């Protein structure tokens with residue numbers, strides 16, 4: 030059972046604070062990355078080498094400038110030698126960059142594939158009550174958006190993060206050793222300006238978002254007015270709509286101009302203070318060169334180093350946002366992985382019933398859907414269906430007919446009472462073996478993308494070709510299947526032939542025939558079909574039902590008349606039961622009324 034936790038839809042890009050509590054939640058994801066830790070470690074080694082080697086570049090560039098001025102005191106001499114050394118650095122760097130990207134991709138692709146599979150497997154095992162409480166679209170985005178977010182983090186973000194840290198630590202150390210005075214001067218000015226710029230930048234982004242949101246809201250007004258244009262015109266409300274739109278546009282202009290003002294100020298700030306700060310550092314560096322404290326080459330190296338480091342600082346904000354998002358994503362993925370799947374067996378020993386025809390009984394069964402606990406759908410229901418019997422469940426819409434079949438399928442468990450097949454409580458049978466005893470022909474047949482053959486074989490994936498053809502024949506589907514140029518290989522669904530309602534039903538019947546269930550549940554279609562389809566389906570169903578315990582949620586009088594027994598369900602109780610003949614004779618009977626009012630002949 031689901032734990033009934035509320036799972037509010039989370040907005041795209043929802044972030045989490047990077048605190049200890051949230052990071053601890055991410056540990057669950059590590060289970061999936063641990064098997065690939067060797068690849069990760071190799072990737073980290075490649076990353077460290079490529080980042081450190083890249084940082085040798087500014088140093089050697091400084092030496093080449095010194096060499097040009099004849100003041101090079103380094104052990105590598107000569108412009109050509111230094112140039113070749115630079116080329117060598119680039120070569121090593123490019124090899125290790127390739128390795129880093131390749132190794133991180135291997136690591137993240139493999140570990141995220143495992144996580145994806147684990148999540149999908151969990152989705153398949155979650156109980157129906159979980160699906161009642163969560164929207165499928167929302168769940169699919171766990172598989173797509175959230176895992177992609179984690180994948181990006183493991184492929185690039187983490188690597189980038191470490192690269193920036195290495196650049197900052199190594200860069201700061203080297204410039205402090207090379208040019209301590211200039212480094213101190215820079216540290217006293219630039220970081221402060223950069224921090225102010227970052228905070229200012231964040232504020233501007235917030236303002237721009239506000240403008241975007243307001244623009245969207247304004248567009249919604251226009252959209253609404255146009256969608257409801259008939260109402261607007263009928264109520265002669267054009268002026269009202271115009272003024273509503275006009276007001277919103279006016280507000281938008283106000284917000285947009287305010288945003289642009291701050292953007293202008295931001296650009297001026299950057300030009301004056303940030304560029305000014307850089308000029309200040311260069312000015313101080315030039316005086317140090319003039320005074321002979323540092324060489325021209327040292328100043329060049331310094332400028333290169335600080336450019337690299339500046340890039341790293343600018344990138345770190347973005348990286349932290351990505352990591353925060355990933356914490357949110359992993360939390361949402363883990364929340365589902367931690368849900369409990371369907372309990373297979375709740376008591377006793379596994380005991381698959383050996384009878385060929387099953388009997389089904391409800392003993393004092395009461396049930397309310399977990400999402401609507403206050404509304405009891407079935408109230409103390411008792412009935413018995415004998416082996417091989419065909420029983421029709423009839424009753425007004427919402428009476429609880431489908432609920433009975435859902436309980437038999439063990440999609441939900443009753444709150445009170447027991448459901449037995451033969452003498453065995455269905456909850457003490459292994460879930461997989463139990464469900465393999467049952468065949469279902471639903472009202473709305475869902476075909477999966479693929480061929481007709483695959484769709485029929487869904488009833489028994491191990492079935493032979495002959496068995497599939499035989500099932501299609503019994504289901505009166507062979508003729509229309511053979512009329513397609515590709516026969517059983519015809520693709521159905523979006524990429525292939527769209528089948529009619531009647532054809533889909535016959536595929537579903539063929540599926541059920543192939544499964545050869547000991548208990549058949551039939552949810553009769555309410556929609557009327559043409560006479561020929563109707564005949565073919567009825568005929569196929571009769572073959573399927575022959576000699577099999579069958580429960581039919583029935584809507585057609587024709588079907589009901591043939592049933593061995595009819596249970597009339599009303600307000601969650603069995604109001605009447607008997608054969609058509611018996612029930613029809615009951616004065617003021619629910620069934621009699623129902624036949625007169627609702628059931629199609």
Ligand SMILES: Nc1ncnc2c1ncn2[C@@H]1O[C@H](COP(=O)(O)OP(=O)(O)OP(=O)(O)O)[C@@H](O)[C@H]1O
Nearest residue numbers: 161398400401406425426427428429430431432433
């Ligand atoms: N998954 C669900 N979660 C909550 N309530 C549900 C769920 N499915 C059905 N119900 C409610 O349970 C009651 C019985 O529904 P059920 O589908 O069993 O009726 P039915 O007799 O099969 O009706 P119909 O002939 O219209 O299919 C209805 O009030 C319905 O709203």
